Amino acid sequence: MENGFFGLSAGTFFAVIGVPVLITALLFYWGITFDSRFPETVEKKQKSAGGNGRTK
Amino acid sequence: MNFQTAVSWVMALGYFVFLIWIGIVASKKIKNFEGYIVAGRNIGFWVFTILVIASCMSGMTILGSSGLGFISGWPSIWEQVFVPLSCALTIFLFGTKLHRISSKTGYLTLQDYLAHRFDSPRLMRGLSGFAVFAVSLIYLVGQYTAVGITLQRVLHMDYSYAVIIGAVIVTFYVFLGGLYAVSWTSLVQGIILIVGVLIVAPVIIMKAGGLTHINQTMAAIDPNMIKAAYPQVHPPYAGYAFLTPVYIVSFALLLSLGLASAPHVINNVLAARKNSYFKWSPVAAFVIYVVVFYLIKIVGFAARTMVVDGVVKLPEGVANPQDFCFIVAVEHAFGPLIWTFFGMMVLAAVMSTTDRLLLTIGSSFAWDVYRNLLNPKATDESVTRVSRIVVFVSALISIVLALNPPKLLAWLIWMGIGVMLSVFVVPILAGLYWKGANRAGAVWSMTLGLIASFIFGYLGKFVLKLPFHFSFIPFIIAIVVMFVASKIGKPTSEKIIQETETGMFF
Secondary structure (H helix, E strand, O other): OOOOEOOEOHHHHHHHHHHHHHHHHHHHHHHHOHHHHOHHHHHHHHHHOOOHHHHO | OOHHHHHHHHHHHHHHHHHHHHHHHHHOOOOOHHHHHHHHHOEOHHHHHHHHHHHHOOHHHHHHHHHHHHHHOHHHHHHHHHHHHHHHHHHHHHHHHHHHHHHHHOOOOHHHHHHHHOOOOOHHHHHHHHHHHHHHHHHHHHHHHHHHHHHHHHHOOOHHHHHHHHHHHHHHHHHHHHHHHHHHHHHHHHHHHHHHHHHHHHHHHHHOOHHHHHHHHHHHHOHHHHOOOOOOOOOOOOOOOOOOHHHHHHHHHHHHHHOOOOHHHHHHHHHEOOOOHHHHHHHHHHHHHHHHHHHHHHHHHHHHHHHHOOOOOOOOOOOOHHHHHHHHHHHHHHOHHHHHHHHHHHHHHHHHHHHHHHHHHHHHHHHHHHHHHHOOOOOHHHHHHHHHHHHHHHHHHHHHHHHOOOOOHHHHHHHHHHHHHHHHHHHHHHHHHOOOOOHHHHHHHHHHHHHHHHHHHHHHHHHOOOOOOOOHHHHHHHHHHHHHHHHHOOOOOHHHHHHOOOOOOO
């Protein structure tokens, strides 16, 4: 498969594409777990949106 | 003056008038010093995200990066990963916590945090303020030089006039509008750059014969040009083959952490309106930047192919002809008239770093040196005034230096990033996440990191060729010194540890 990936070997192709994709996935994971790390940020958002702060 | 030059002048003047107008509008929003240097902590999500990206984008981003791709091929692609990663690290690794603390404590600069966390209001502030000032000034000269080269090429004018015109425009809107002006212009400049690259790069790659042909052409020059790294031999078998696995590791630390801790980048996190921005901003910044940056690098590969195929020629009689490859490729693919528009794109990338550097120098001197060290009773108005004066004076100094750029300017800029890695990264990271880090660790780590970076920077350039970037050793020294000195020195008080929310949170 010397020319199978736009003229790059499989190893090179997956290294140069895989590393940024892996970093993107890790940063995405940071995003989806953010609220559990900083619960007070969610509380503030709910209060400012008229959620818990108003009904209590 | 021919038609193309006339169109270039009209477009450039329109662009400059727009930037000046932003500066004037922004100046009306400034009510105090906080408004001037952190935009009243009121920057929205996308302006914040683009501001961080734009601060990292320098004259190197387009010209230098495509030029490195031109001579080194795929092994240089890691630059395209590490620089965008530095934006993400600034936001999530440093920014999330710094922003949370600053919203309670009111930090205006990174030095505020370091002085508080390490309970060293004078020594730590003075030491870090000096490093910020010196590194930013070196960097600024490099940016003004790039502004001059770009304007010279776009407007076909004398280099000296190009430097002066570019510098006057940037200085004017920074002087008036502070971070409001910098962030708004960065948004415009960032959008111009992103859209511009997304349009030009695919066309250039197609004109060069497609990615497969580009890679085959590079493989014919040197089979290692289409590998992920050059073979680990030292010294490298050719000047362009320096990106070996060991070098790439040191390059990763240098760019991803060194640039992330750069004062003109990290201070942006204090200006975000909400802490919730730190949730998605890291991935947004990384993805946008990595896509644009990959395309810029591949344009460098495409330009190499075009040169080999005899389609284009690089200019002769210039210092680094490969740095003109992006310009030459755009001119070939779109014609000289359209190049004018994309010349604005290159200019936007350069100016977006220049303005942030200028403001960083002004705020560091006015707030950290003048207000906190020299005149603690200074009023808000006088601090803002001093900041504006320093912006003006440092612009003048940089213009003079850029008119006759030092012969080792490129090395000085790399030296500057190396100094940031050796001086700032360890105290900031240890300060944020390690409760055991204390004043002795921070002061000694910073001092010895700074001294070691000068020593190894000199050795690496003039005495012996190192198999890695010189900053690798000073960085390791800074880590060891932080650990040992913190164990010996007096622990930080529990009150400060709590105020600064020190400790791991992930």
